Amino acid sequence: MNINNFYETERFKRNTTVKSIGTQGQQTLFDKKVLVAGAGGLGSGVISGLVSVGIGTIGIIDPDIVEISNLNRQFIHTEASVGKLKVESAYEWVKNYSPKTGIVIHKTRIEEGSDVEFFKDYDLIIDCFDSYKSKFILNKICIQIGLPLIHGGVEDFYGQVLTIIAGRSSCLNCLFETPDTQAKRTIGVISPAVNVISSIQSMEAVKFLLGFDDLLVDTLLTYNGLGQEFKKINLYKKPLCTGCGDF
Numbered sequence: 519m520n521i522n523n524f525y526e527t528e529r530f531k532r533n534t535t536v537k538s539i540g541t542q543g544q545q546t547l548f549d550k551k552v553l554v555a556g557a558g559g560l561g562s563g564v565i566s567g568l569v570s571v572g573i574g575t576i577g578i579i580d581p582d583i584v585e586i587s588n589l590n591r592q593f594i595h596t597e598a599s600v601g602k603l604k605v606e607s608a609y610e611w612v613k614n615y616s617p618k619t620g621i622v623i624h625k626t627r628i629e630e631g632s633d634v635e636f637f638k639d640y641d642l643i644i645d646c647f648d649s650y651k652s653k654f655i656l657n658k659i660c661i662q663i664g665l666p667l668i669h670g671g672v673e674d675f676y677g678q679v680l681t682i683i684a685g686r687s688s689c690l691n692c693l694f695e696t697p698d699t700q701a702k703r704t705i706g707v708i709s710p711a712v713n714v715i716s717s718i719q720s721m722e723a724v725k726f727l728l729g730f731d732d733l734l735v736d737t738l739l740t741y742n743g744l745g746q747e748f749k750k751i752n753l754y755k756k757p758l759c760t761g762c763g764d765f
């Protein structure tokens with residue numbers, strides 16, 4: 519996309535009117551590639567956030583199909599997409615909403631030892647996975663490859679966001695030393711909590727890609743929907759961390 523084209527000028531006028539974005543910042547966003555890991559609840563919010571703001575290319579990873587129980591929160595999928603691959607349903611949503619957005623789908627499950635060479639095509643990764651196991655694997659991969667990661671997690675009325683800069687900042691393992699990644703339970707989650715967290719992840723992405731300071735680096739932002747309370751918790755990079763430590 520090119521901000522000098524009439525279509526882009528009109529479509530993103532309210533973005534470029536924001537003084538700290540302008541036409542130059544908008545072109546920067548057009549030129550960026552962001553990989554969204556998971557096309558579920560957080561993924562729905564993040565994909566719609568990134569497409570709306572004008573990220574030029576969005577990659578989406580998800581091996582799963584749409585199930586009826588996803589529809590309490592995963593709004594880019596519909597009842598008509600039940601049984602389809604989530605990446606295909608997400609692709610249709612993006613193409614309907616913004617035909618000029620580039621979209622690359624990856625129907626793959628990310629596990630230890632997965633081929634993640636394609637990650638290197640992207641400027642930023644956003645963690646929208648729903649399982650703890652996948653989140654910690656993604657954390658490790660991004661640190662090993664040297665890619666920035668915006669983590670988000672939601673449960674019940676609560677959520678959290680952390681931006682992880684490989685080699686420089688604390689990571690998920692600094693936060694949870696021995697995560698219970700084997701736990702197999704269905705987590706309760708409601709759409710307003712998911713939408714708060716995915717919006718904060720999208721905001722972090724825009725700020726990171728535009729080179730703004732004051733990101734949630736070494737700072738865990740937590741959200742309590744019951745008390746309507748946000749808190750910031752300072753984190754420190756642990757030298758012997760199993761995720762980001764030097765070995």
Ligand SMILES: [Zn+2]
Nearest residue numbers: 689692759762
């Ligand atoms: Zn760490």
